Amino acid sequence: MIFKVLxxxxxxxxxxxxxxxSLYFEATTERQVREKLSDRKINIEFIQPLVGAHLAYEQQSEDFEVENA
Structure with a gap:
């Protein structure tokens, strides 16, 4: 699943x-995303799973680059 992290x-x-x-992360769960980002010095506001039309919309952005957990 792909998550959008604000x-x-x-x-x-x-x-x-x-x-x-924002950044995009491929992981199984939100917890996995948080664990992978825990070493970065950032303030996570929101993690949102992307599915269906929302994922297709985000993929059209030139900034869409997925990181793996």
Whole structure:
């Protein structure tokens, strides 16, 4: 399954929409995504599973690049 991770690069700062970044991760569960990202110094806001039409929409983005767990 592919997950979209919304995050802030500065872990100690209050999330600001304009600075929110995203990455795409292939994993079995959300927990697996969180474990893989635990060593990065980021503030995870939200992890969303992508399926169906939503996944197809995200795949059209030029920024769509999937990382593996």
């Amino acid at each position: 995050f802030q690069e500065i872990p100690n700062e209050i999330p600001v929409r304009e600075r929110t970044k």
